[in-house]
Amino acid sequence: MKKQDKILTVILLAALFIFLIIANLFLDAYIKRVLNLCAIYTILALSMNLINGFTGLFSLGHAGFMAIGAYCVGIFTLPISVRPANFYIEPMHPAIANVELPFFVALLLGGVLAAFFAFLIGAPVLRLRDDYLAIATLGFSEIIRIVLTNMQSITNGPLGIKNIPTTANMWWIYGVTLVTVIFLVLLISSSYGRAFKAIREDEIAAQAMGINLFRHKILSFMIGAFFAGIAGGLYASMLSTVDPKNFIFTLTYNFLLIIVLGGMGSVSGTIISAYIVTAGLEIMRFFDEPLSIFGVSIPLFRPGLRMVIFSICLMIIVLFFRNGLMGNKELNWDMLRGLFSKRSKRIKGGEAR
């Protein structure tokens, strides 16, 4: 990294820091929530891109991994005093009824559990035919949801858990996001990252070079799941509730749209598009509201239109702009110097390719 680039990176981080202070003080709760959601979606999309974009596997289990992390935080950070009010249909299982963990520990536990479940599905599927991974993970994420809905004494079933302490404020969320970005950028530019990309480009050639396919695939899959679990924990703490209905598998399609738009295999592209898509989905909420212009109501606007537009966007991008915003290139200072001084909210990525 050139010296000038280092300085620019530090300035960028400082700018982000100042922005957070200002945002925390002056912005209203709704905008803060959207900004937090953008950061959480960044973690989710980046971890999914590690699996789908950088390693070339096709996983659709992110909603499930996220649910594991969310429930871990929900169950273990819920103060013991409010538990009876939450679990009023069936009391909490005695094994965990008196276990309360600090937020950070519960968050990590959620990530580790998600990675463990990723191993359980990944080990049989990745060893043999990874084209079945899409179905296996999609099915798995539905099963997680079904299990969470049915384990009344542990997860409070369909009622969900309410009044989870909102420890995850903006600082927590942006801090974790930053750590995730740095970790993934370092991982991708390390020898492991190169191995992942080699597997994506040509499995047989990668194997011939001595890369252990199974080990690298499962590693990438587990790291991706780990961060999805972490993001889920932040999500639960931010919303202060978890509900199994939040984690329906179509949630994964949001992250899929983000990585397709940003470019499969680009960290910076993913970050930019996470903000575009998340904010876009919030703005598009007006499509679901009945609309009337000069007293004439427009019949097209009713619940459901937003998701129709969302899925049409996904189709258009994949059919006509297959490389997304960035392809598998990265935004870095050299590139920015060539363009106008465009603002970007990220640290310098690893070298493209």
Added chain:
Amino acid sequence: MSSSFLQHLVNGISLGSLYALVAIGYTMVYGILRLINFAHGDIFMMGTYFAFFGIMTFHLPWPLAFIVAIIATALLGMLIERAAYKPLRDAPKNSLLISAIGVSFLLENLAIYVFSGKPKAFPNIPLFADTLGVAGVKIQFISFFIPTVTLIFLAILLYVINHTKLGMAMRAVSKDYETAMVMGIDTNRIISITFVIGSTLAAVGAIMWGIRYTQIQPMMGVMPGLKCFVAAVVGGIGNIKGAVVGGFILGLGEVLLIAALPNMTGYRDAFAFILLILILLFRPTGILGEKITEKV
């Protein structure tokens, strides 16, 4: 043999037949394009809605409504292939998969938007609702009708695949796409026909599903869709008889397992995926599948 066992057996066979019909569509598309057609479950869903609107909105007599629904679904399948899969024929495999997911998501959202997310009751057709008494058990006529229809369609399909020129072309394309093209086979036409056949069978299954389970809603295709892909893998992907065997194993297994362990009812959807993992561990090519070697 207790009468409740007989009841479960009949239920399992009719569910298995429905799975088999949908699984054939997955296995044929995978055989030719190496694509998991995520939209197949939603094509199935559209089939029931077409039949529903044919009867309820256009007041067609039910046989005519069913035929119209089957044709409309077949056309939809072909249209989806033309619009969403054909432009990506040379693209990386992941793009094709994303496109399939996009189509599936679009169909689900369109259905929620246009037909509303509320479940609808499939029209009651008196002929199928009649019950027959067999060995002291009352069984709906539809439960006999479903396996019969499935077997008839299977016989026709196997005849077409094994004994006609079209079937030979389809087998050639699935063996080796490029060589088939060199040999003068219009591969695009064959792929379209594959989608038409798959969608037709899905529509037939969908209509019978509507009659059997009476409730239809926009997300109804998702779980059957995923399970039927698993059924295709269990039977040996690319193999039509395998898809049918897989469908029956899945349908019977699911029903009988719930019958044996009633407190596991909430977990019935997990059965298919546990089966998928087991089959991948112990017989990755499926029950009737041949070993496929990866070409460099």
